[in-house]
Amino acid sequence: MAREGCNVVIAAKTTEPHPKLEGTIYSAAAEIEAAGGACLPVVCDIREESQIVEAINSAAERFGGIDVLVNNASAINLSPASVLPAKQWDLMHDINVRGTYLVSRHAIPHLKQSDGAHILVLSPPISMNPQWFAHFSPYTISKFGMSMLVTGLSHELKKANIAVNALWPATTIATAAVRNLLGGEEMVNKSRTPDIVADAAAKIFSVTNNSITGQHLIDEDVLRSHGVNDFTGYAVDPTQELMKDLFLE
Numbered sequence: 001m002a003r004e005g006c007n008v009v010i011a012a013k014t015t016e017p018h019p020k021l022e023g024t025i026y027s028a029a030a031e032i033e034a035a036g037g038a039c040l041p042v043v044c045d046i047r048e049e050s051q052i053v054e055a056i057n058s059a060a061e062r063f064g065g066i067d068v069l070v071n072n073a074s075a076i077n078l079s080p081a082s083v084l085p086a087k088q089w090d091l092m093h094d095i096n097v098r099g100t101y102l103v104s105r106h107a108i109p110h111l112k113q114s115d116g117a118h119i120l121v122l123s124p125p126i127s128m129n130p131q132w133f134a135h136f137s138p139y140t141i142s143k144f145g146m147s148m149l150v151t152g153l154s155h156e157l158k159k160a161n162i163a164v165n166a167l168w169p170a171t172t173i174a175t176a177a178v179r180n181l182l183g184g185e186e187m188v189n190k191s192r193t194p195d196i197v198a199d200a201a202a203k204i205f206s207v208t209n210n211s212i213t214g215q216h217l218i219d220e221d222v223l224r225s226h227g228v229n230d231f232t233g234y235a236v237d238p239t240q241e242l243m244k245d246l247f248l249e
Contacts, residue, residue, distance in 0.1 A: 001202055002037030007063040011044035011055040011103075012073070021176045038063075046073055046099035049106075056106050066110040068205055071100040071121040071146070076177055078136040089138050096123075097145035104153060108162070116208030117162040120201055123147040124168040124247035125216040132247055143247070147216060154214030163213040165204060169197055170220040171242040189236050190243040196234040199223060218248075 002008055010025045010032075017024060025041035032039040040062045044055040060066055075095045077088045104119055111117035123146035132140045147166050154164035172178050172191040179188050200219035203226045204212065220231065232238050 001068075001198075001205070002032040002035035002039070004202065005036055007038045007040075008032050009040045009042060009055070009059040009063070011042045011046075011052075011059070013043060013045045015043055020180050046103055047094045049102055052102050052106050056103075056110065060110050065113055066107055067114040067116060068118045068120070069104060069107045069111065070201065071103055071119070071123075073099055074122065074143070074146075076139055078139055078182075080135055081137050084138050092139060092142040093145070096142035097149070100146045100149055104149070108157065108160075111157075111162050112160050114162075116205075116210070117160075118205050119150075119153060119157075119162060119164040120204060121146050121150050121164075121166045122168070122197075123150065123166045123216075124245075125166070125218075127247060127249060129249060140247075150216065151214060158210075158213065161210050163207075163210040165213060166216040167197065167201060167204065167222070168216065168218055168247070169245050170218050170248065172245050173197060174236050187243060190240045191236050192231070192234040192242065193236060196220075196223070196231065199228075 008029075010028050012025050014021065014024045015026070025043065029039040029041040040059060042055040042058050044051045046052055056066070073095055075092045077084060077092060079088065100121055100123075107119070111119070123143050126144050126147050150164055150166040153162075157164060169192065172182070172187060173196075174188045174191040174193055178191055179185065196219050200217070200222040203222050204217065223231070235242065
C-alpha cells in the first residue's frame with residue numbers, strides 16, 4: 001500500500017525490539033515511508049479500549065479520515081482445551097475476537113465517511129471439520145470468531161457501503177509465529193513470504209465499488225482473479241514443497 005502512495009497507520013504495542021520478534025512500530029514505519037507512503041506509528045494494545053479510541057482518533061486527525069481497516073493482530077496457542085491455562089484462553093479471545101470487534105466498532109463511524117471503505121480481517125474460512133477442534137479448539141474458536149464477525153459486519157454495513165472480508169493464506173507464511181511457535185526454520189523454508197498476503201490485500205482494496213463483501217478469501221484465489229498465476233517468487237525456498245495453512249482442506 002505504501003508503494004501505491006497510501007497513508008498507513010500502524011497501531012500496535014511493540015516499541016522496543018524483542019529477541020524473537022523482529023522490528024518495532026517505528027522500524028516498520030520507516031520501511032513504509034521508504035517505500036513511498038506516509039506513516040503514523042501509534043502505540044496501541046487492542047486489549048485496552050481507550051487506546052483503540054485514541055489510535056483511531058489520531059489516525060483520522062492526521063490523515064483526514066479512514067478508508068481501510070486491517071484487523072491483523074492475533075495471538076496463538078495450539079494447546080488443547082484440557083490443558084490450556086485460562087490466561088491463554090483470555091489472551092487469544094481478548095486479542096482475536098474482542099480486539100477485532102472493538103477496533104472495527106470504533107473505526108466504523110470514520111469508514112462511513114469514505115467512498116470506498118473496507119474492513120479486512122486476517123482469519124480463515126469457517127469449517128466444522130473436527131480436525132480443527134480436536135487438538136487446539138481454543139485457538140480455532142477464536143479465529144472462527146473473527147470470521148463470524150466478518151459475516152455479521154458485512155451484512156450489517158452493506159447499506160453503509162463498507163465492504164467487510166476475511167483473508168487467509170493458502171500456505172503457511174514465514175512469520176515470527178511460524179518460526180518460534182510452529183516449526184522453526186524447517187517450516188519457514190516450506191512457507192511463503194508475507195508479500196503474498198500484502199499483495200492480495202492491496203488487490204482487495206483496489207475494488208472500490210464494494211462488490212466483494214462478506215467473503216472469506218484465500219490469497220492465491222484473489223491474485224488469480226487479478227491475473228497472477230505464478231507464485232514461485234513468493235516462496236522462501238522454491239525447491240521445498242509448500243506447507244498448507246491451518247483450516248484449509
